[in-house]
Structure formats: structure tokens, C-alpha cells
Amino acid sequence: MADSTLLYLALFSCLYVVAILLAHRGKAQRSSGLTEFFVSGRDLGLGTAIATLGATEIGLITIAYNAQKGFNEGFAAFHIGLAALIGCAFIGAIGFVVKPIRRTGVLTLPEFYEQRFGRDIRIFGAIVMALGGILNMGLFLKVASVFLAAMLSAKGTNINVNVLMVTLIAGAVLYTCYGGMRSVIITDIFQFVLLSAGLLFAVVFLTRLVPLDQAISLVTEHKGVGGFDPFANESFGLSYVLWMILVAGVVSAAIWPTALTRALCIEKEENVQRAYLIASVIFLARMVIPAFLGVLAFCYFTAPSLGPGALLAEHGNDADLVAMPLMLGHAMPGWLLAFLAVAMFASFMSTQDSYLFCWASILSRDVLGPIFGTIENEAAQKWGTRSLIVAIALYELYWGLIYEGREDIWDYLAVSGSIYFCSGIVLLAGGLYWKGATRRGALWALLLGFSAIIALAPLKTALGLDGIPSPVIGFAAIGLSLFGFVVGSLSERRAS
Numbered sequence: 001m002a003d004s005t006l007l008y009l010a011l012f013s014c015l016y017v018v019a020i021l022l023a024h025r026g027k028a029q030r031s032s033g034l035t036e037f038f039v040s041g042r043d044l045g046l047g048t049a050i051a052t053l054g055a056t057e058i059g060l061i062t063i064a065y066n067a068q069k070g071f072n073e074g075f076a077a078f079h080i081g082l083a084a085l086i087g088c089a090f091i092g093a094i095g096f097v098v099k100p101i102r103r104t105g106v107l108t109l110p111e112f113y114e115q116r117f118g119r120d121i122r123i124f125g126a127i128v129m130a131l132g133g134i135l136n137m138g139l140f141l142k143v144a145s146v147f148l149a150a151m152l153s154a155k156g157t158n159i160n161v162n163v164l165m166v167t168l169i170a171g172a173v174l175y176t177c178y179g180g181m182r183s184v185i186i187t188d189i190f191q192f193v194l195l196s197a198g199l200l201f202a203v204v205f206l207t208r209l210v211p212l213d214q215a216i217s218l219v220t221e222h223k224g225v226g227g228f229d230p231f232a233n234e235s236f237g238l239s240y241v242l243w244m245i246l247v248a249g250v251v252s253a254a255i256w257p258t259a260l261t262r263a264l265c266i267e268k269e270e271n272v273q274r275a276y277l278i279a280s281v282i283f284l285a286r287m288v289i290p291a292f293l294g295v296l297a298f299c300y301f302t303a304p305s306l307g308p309g310a311l312l313a314e315h316g317n318d319a320d321l322v323a324m325p326l327m328l329g330h331a332m333p334g335w336l337l338a339f340l341a342v343a344m345f346a347s348f349m350s351t352q353d354s355y356l357f358c359w360a361s362i363l364s365r366d367v368l369g370p371i372f373g374t375i376e377n378e379a380a381q382k383w384g385t386r387s388l389i390v391a392i393a394l395y396e397l398y399w400g401l402i403y404e405g406r407e408d409i410w411d412y413l414a415v416s417g418s419i420y421f422c423s424g425i426v427l428l429a430g431g432l433y434w435k436g437a438t439r440r441g442a443l444w445a446l447l448l449g450f451s452a453i454i455a456l457a458p459l460k461t462a463l464g465l466d467g468i469p470s471p472v473i474g475f476a477a478i479g480l481s482l483f484g485f486v487v488g489s490l491s492e493r494r495a496s
Contacts, residue, residue, distance in 0.1 A: 087249010
């Protein structure tokens with residue numbers, strides 16, 4: 001069984017690599033210039049924009065954390081997807097942030113900070129943005145490696161997780177350095193098609209093993225009303241649901257740089273809102289489908305007649321993380337598992353290259369560029385971005401090995417990302433919609449918004465704040481940032 005799975009895996013992997021190489025011919029480096037490198041020539045049509053926006057936010061990490069939520073919390077985890085739909089549809093309906101930021105013509109988000117608040121805010125804001133983003137992606141590599149290794153181990157193919165981590169990150173670095181944003185978008189298109197097909201096959205196949213009525217019965221028996229109602233679930237509650245509307249919806253679509261950069265790449269301004277409105281359905285699906293597979297994994301290993309509970313028990317504290325890939329590996333035939341593994345690899349590449357390129361380009365163009373006077377120097381910007389891609393990848397490898405937080409993956413991502421977005425949402429929205437905003441207000445907003453870092457589990461414990469939910473800390477950080485933005489701006493205007 002293991003040999004046939006590896007054979008299929010090798011075959012599908014080769015086909016994927018060949019397809020990517022063919023797609024790159026004459027496209028990834030078809031022209032030079034900073035606009036081409038940073039925003040793919042700003043030539044995306046509506047269909048491509050929808051696919052790349054959706055694909056960037058449906059990575060292997062997305063599948064893993066939503067499956068983990070579904071395994072632990074049952075159908076109640078679906079509210080995260082509904083929150084994402086509401087938030088993204090809101091953005092698409094009114095064009096909040098995404099439409100006016102496209103109109104500015106900037107290549108990176110901190111460039112807008114300089115237009116609105118000055119060069120020092122651009123540099124400081126870029127540092128905060130990149131710090132939150134790089135810390136956010138710290139678990140991507142480790143989770144992806146554990147996930148893929150668990151899938152294959154259930155078929156008797158054991159792969160060293162650390163070796164897999166190095167292999168995955170090396171491939172992502174080489175690929176991302178090649179063609180800049182053009183490379184990122186090409187990968188997104190392939191990933192969107194492959195993963196959509198793979199997840200559809202998985203759902204159809206697994207619901208034959210665990211019918212929906214049986215899943216509902218098992219969740220009711222073992223999780224009670226909390227397995228369906230997020231307000232009754234001890235891990236969620238009102239503050240968490242509201243936090244998800246903000247984080248999974250509004251922030252993920254309109255504030256988070258990897259997604260908002262897609263608005264900068266769209267050719268026609270009138271297509272920006274349409275892309276986000278249609279993509280809201282993808283934002284729903286990217287949460288709900290993996291969460292549903294997580295629910296099925298819980299049922300698969302809970303019902304005595306289905307999966308072997310002993311297989312899951314071997315993984316101890318990581319059981320909730322590996323339950324879904326173990327189910328896939330144990331239940332699926334080798335050819336389908338191999339296809340899904342390649343689709344998962346594609347999803348990892350799609351998110352990984354987006355994040356590596358996003359943070360590296362921000363540091364190169366918006367921190368090093370202003371400091372050394374190389375903002376418009378094409379050679380310096382490309383060299384700086386590629387060098388920083390390597391540096392960030394090495395950090396990611398290190399962080400994946402040493403971080404020992406107690407929160408689950410999604411909560412870690414929401415907390416680490418809030419280091420940037422608690423002030424980012426204030427600066428972007430305030431700068432775009434309030435003419436009275438000033439440099440001092442922006443500076444105070446950045447400083448006070450950084451307080452969100454204390455929601456990380458190790459810091460919460462060190463400060464004796466374990467009793468305070470992370471969403472409460474996040475909302476408080478946004479409130480502090482907004483307070484600093486308004487008071488700082490008003491005080492500077494009075495002083496002048």
C-alpha cells in the first residue's frame with residue numbers, strides 16, 4: 001500500500017511541477033520594472049483576481065486550523081466561516097478600504113502611510129506590519145509538515161517532519177524569488193483548481209463513510225449543545241464570535257496585507273468591489289469545508305465501527321491537529337490520497353509564497369528603501385526582497401521548531417496578526433476616511449496598537465493575564481489604538 005501511494009505521489013508531483021514550469025514560460029519575467037515585480041503589472045482581470053484572492057487565503061495552514069476547530073468544537077466552528085462571509089461581503093458591498101487604497105496607486109501599503117502621514121510613519125508602520133506578519137506565519141511550516149507527514153504515515157509511509165520542513169521551505173524560497181508577484185499569482189491559480197477538486201473529492205468520499213445524520217448524532221452525544229451553538233460553547237461565546245467577524249471577515253479581506261495587496265494588482269478599479277463580493281463565498285468555504293472534515297474526523301475516530309482510535313491516541317497532545325490527515329490517510333485509496341497530498345502541497349506553496357513575498361517586499365521597499373534611498377532602484381529592490389525572503393524563511397524554520405504556545409493554531413494566528421492589524425485598521429481606515437488625521441495620531445496609534453502582543457500565550461502567562469480571553473485583549477488594543485489616533489491627531493491640530 002505504501003509503495004503504490006508513493007508511486008502515485010511521485011506521478012502527481014511531477015505533473016504539478018511540469019504544469020507550473022509551463023505556465024511560467026514567458027510570464028513570470030515577461031517584463032521588468034517595479035510595478036511588474038511588486039503588483040504583477042497591475043493587470044489582473046476579475047476572474048484571476050477572485051482566484052488569487054481566494055487561493056492566498058486557502059492554504060494548508062487554513063485547512064489545518066479549521067479542521068482542528070471542527071474536531072474540537074463540532075459544528076459550532078462553522079460560525080467562523082459565516083463570520084468570514086459577512087465580513088468579506090461587507091467589504092465587497094461598500095468597498096471599505098479596498099477601493100480607495102487601489103485608487104492611490106501605491107505598490108505597498110506602507111507607501112500609503114508616507115503619502116498620508118510622512119516617511120517616518122511609513123518606516124515605523126512597515127516594521128510593525130512586517131513584525132506581526134512574520135510572527136503570524138511562524139507556525140505555517142511546522143503545521144504543514146506535521147499535516148502532510150500524518151497523511152502519509154497512515155498509509156505506512158513515515159517521513160521525518162524536520163526533513164520535510166526543510167524541503168518545503170527550500171522549494172517555496174526558490175519559487176518565490178524567481179518571478180515576484182507574477183510567480184505568486186500563477187501558483188494561486190493552480191492551487192485554487194487543485195485544492196477545490198481535492199476537497200470536493202474528500203467530502204464526497206468521506207460522507208459515504210460518515211453520513212451527515214451519524215455525524216450529527218455523535219456530536220450531539222459527545223459535545224452537547226456546545227457542539228452546534230457557538231454562544232453555548234465554552235471555547236467561543238459572544239466576544240469570540242464578534243472577534244471572528246472582525247478577524248476572519250473584515251481584517252482578512254481588507255486589512256491583512258497579503259489579501260489587500262491583491263486589490264492593488266487589479267487592473268480596473270470598478271472590479272475591486274466585485275472581486276471581494278464574489279470571493280466572500282470562498283472565504284466562507286475555506287473555513288466551513290475543512291471544519292466539516294474535522295467534524296468527520298472526530299466521528300471517524302469516535303465511532304467504534306469506523307476508524308481505529310488507537311491510531312489517533314498515538315499522537316498524544318497533537319491528536320486534534322493530526323486527526324483529519326490521519327483520517328484521510330487511513331480511509332482513502334492511495335491514488336486519491338496522493339492527489340490530495342499534491343493539492344495540499346500546492347496550497348502550502350500558494351500561501352507560503354504570498355506571505356514570504358509580502359513581508360520581504362514591505363521590508364525592502366518601505367524600510368530599507370527610505371533609509372538607503374533605494375525606493376525606485378529596481379535592482380536594489382529586487383535584490384533586497386529576495387534576500388529578505390531567504391532570511392524570513394530561515395526564521396520560520398527556527399520558530400517552527402522552538403515555539404511552545406498553548407493556544408490552538410487559529411487562535412495563535414489571530415493573536416499574532418493582531419500585533420499589526422489592531423493599529424493597521426485604524427491607520428488605513430482613519431487615513432483614508434478622516435481628513436483630520438495627522439502624523440502624531442498615526443504614531444500614537446501604532447504604539448498603542450502594539451499592546452495586542454500581550455495576548456500571546458507565553459506573555460499572557462508571564463503577566464498573569466490567563467483569565468482574560470484573547471479577543472477581549474484584541475478589542476482593547478484596537479480601542480487603545482483608536483484612542484491614540486484621535487487624541488494624537490486632535491492635539492497636533494490644536495498645537496498648529
